[in-house]
Amino acid sequence: MNGMTRRELQLTDRADILHILNTAQILHLGLCDDGEPYVVPMNYGYEMTDDGRLFLYVHGAVQGKKLDIMRKNPRIFVEMECDIAPFTGDVACRYGMSYRSLMGRGTAVFVDDPQEKMHALSVLMKTQTGEDFTFTEPLARIVAIVRLEIDEYTAKHRPTPKTRPCSSDSTH
Numbered sequence: 001m002n003g004m005t006r007r008e009l010q011l012t013d014r015a016d017i018l019h020i021l022n023t024a025q026i027l028h029l030g031l032c033d034d035g036e037p038y039v040v041p042m043n044y045g046y047e048m049t050d051d052g053r054l055f056l057y058v059h060g061a062v063q064g065k066k067l068d069i070m071r072k073n074p075r076i077f078v079e080m081e082c083d084i085a086p087f088t089g090d091v092a093c094r095y096g097m098s099y100r101s102l103m104g105r106g107t108a109v110f111v112d113d114p115q116e117k118m119h120a121l122s123v124l125m126k127t128q129t130g131e132d133f134t135f136t137e138p139l140a141r142i143v144a145i146v147r148l149e150i151d152e153y154t155a156k157h158r159p160t161p162k163t164r165p166c167s168s169d170s171t172h
């Protein structure tokens with residue numbers, strides 16, 4: 001089950017993966033700065049090829065720590081989640097959260113070509129809003145765009161349990 005426990009379902013259907021990508025809105029971008037971890041939340045846009053290859057676009061200011069790290073070490077890790085719903089129980093260990101989530105590793109590629117930057121910004125806005133936006137070249141020039149080329153990813157769903165075994169004897 002590729003790292004999943006019995007209470008979690010691995011999601012492999014394209015429609016399930018697209019649901020997460022269309023819904024999460026925020027990704028957590030994990031970087032490694034000379035062995036020191038750094039995680040930064042960001043909005044993203046995505047493109048998925050017919051054979052399931054995933055590309056995520058992020059944008060922001062042209063300077064900053066995350067860009068400095070990615071220039072030195074382009075290996076990245078991403079996580080995003082959606083459909084978060086807390087559930088309760090009669091004892092503490094039956095409390096929890098249902099969710100859908102996606103994690104993947106890949107490589108950061110800086111996008112410098114103005115045409116591709118405009119495309120990336122349109123993709124980002126489509127993912128974030130569902131709307132079509134176009135961008136001018138001057139606007140594209142003043143932001144940094146990074147394409148996260150995801151080599152491998154997994155997605156999972158933790159549903160709300162009907163009943164769960166619990167070893168705890170806590171009460172409330």
Ligand SMILES: Cc1cc2nc3c(=O)[nH]c(=O)nc-3n(C[C@H](O)[C@H](O)[C@H](O)COP(=O)(O)OP(=O)(O)OC[C@H]3O[C@@H](n4cnc5c(N)ncnc54)[C@H](O)[C@@H]3O)c2cc1C
Pocket residue numbers: 026040041042043044058059060061063064065066067
């Ligand atoms: C929901 C959400 C969505 C976001 N979307 C985007 C986006 O699409 N594009 C984008 O560029 N930024 C986005 N941000 C902001 C982003 O998380 C960073 O704050 C920003 O990109 C600057 O990152 P940096 O590595 O360049 O930090 P720098 O500006 O270089 O700052 C360096 C230091 O500031 C502190 N710092 C930086 N960011 C944060 C933070 N978020 N919270 C607390 N401390 C921080 C850290 O200590 C860091 O070491 C988003 C933030 C949130 C919460």
